[in-house]
Amino acid sequence: MAKSSIKIRAKTKKDVTTVKALMTHPMETGGRKDKKTGKLIPAHYIQEVVCKHNGATVLTANWSGGVSKNPYVSFKFAGGAKGDSVEITWHDNKGGSGTQTAKIK
Amino acid sequence: MSTDMKRRIFLKGSLAAGAVSVAAGAGLLMPQQVLAAWPKAAFEAKSIPDALTALMGSGDTTTSDKIKIKAPDIAENGAVVPITVESSMEGIESMAIIASANPVPLIASFSLSGSAKGFVSTRIKMGKTGDVIGVVKAGGKLYSASKGVKVTIGGCGG
Structure with a gap:
């Protein structure tokens, strides 16, 4: 996975920051079969997503393969000002990871 | 040769x-x-109480009207079902999204820190028609709300 596997949009309005993020990941559950070979496609999904605001963890998400392909996640937190950094990091079950930092608009 | x-x-x-x-x-x-923090047992549990016990320490939930679940009534494509769980409760520790009819019911759990609001939105897969349950842990207790979603094409098979 390339480093730019996450797209982040963060906006502050009335002291509440809304963060929207889109990650690029196949999110295979491990229960799906390859139509051509009939074999199970091995599980490959994001297990943990950590979201930080100015270095402090705001939200930690643990996922199963039940989250859709190319996962989208959105959350809100109190505080946050223009120019603050929002960092999102994911780790998958195969040891892959991705991270991205964005500024609040 | x-x-x-x-x-x-x-x-x-x-x-x-x-x-x-x-x-x-x-x-x-x-x-x-x-990734020791990833609750393997919770994500392997086949029943909802088992998953919740492994994840949040208890399988008992109280139905609450302070939790709002935003999900489509009919999902045409079960592979991508947008779900938003929102709660106005104070002191939320964690939130979970469960699709009751899925082979692995627990889909996602979110642990919130002090400044995070009781709001999470994501897109999930649903194998077939069933209830989407939002569980909120606040002040050591579990609260839940559910919403039925009709799935036209399942998103778990291949």
Whole structure:
């Protein structure tokens, strides 16, 4: 996975920051079969997503393969000002990871 | 003769490459253990109370009208069902999204820190028609709300 596997949009309005993020990941559950070979496609999904605001963890998400392909996640937190950094990091079950930092608009 | 030799060499080479990729695969699997915080038992549980017990320490939930679940009434594509769980409760520690009809019911759990609001939105897969349950842990207690979603095409099979 390339480093730019996450797209982040963060906006502050009335002291509440809304963060929207889109990650690029196949999110295979491990229960799906390859139509051509009939074999199970091995599980490959994001297990943990950590979201930080100015270095402090705001939200930690643990996922199963039940989250859709190319996962989208959105959350809100109190505080946050223009120019603050929002960092999102994911780790998958195969040891892959991705991270991205964005500024609040 | 010469083509045959090349074939041998080629076979040897590809076998060696195969061994290397297996080794690399094993190496790649190692970091899995680093994610000790990932609640494996909860995500392997086949029933909702089991999953909640493994995740939040209790399988008992109280229905609450302070939790709002935003989900479509009919999902045309079960592979992508947008779900938003929102709660106005104070002191939310964690939130979970469960699709009751899925082979692995627990889809996602979110632990919130002090400044995070009781709001999470994501997109999930749903195997078939069933209830989407939002569970909120606040002040050591579990609260839940559910919403039925009709799935036209399942998103778990292949």
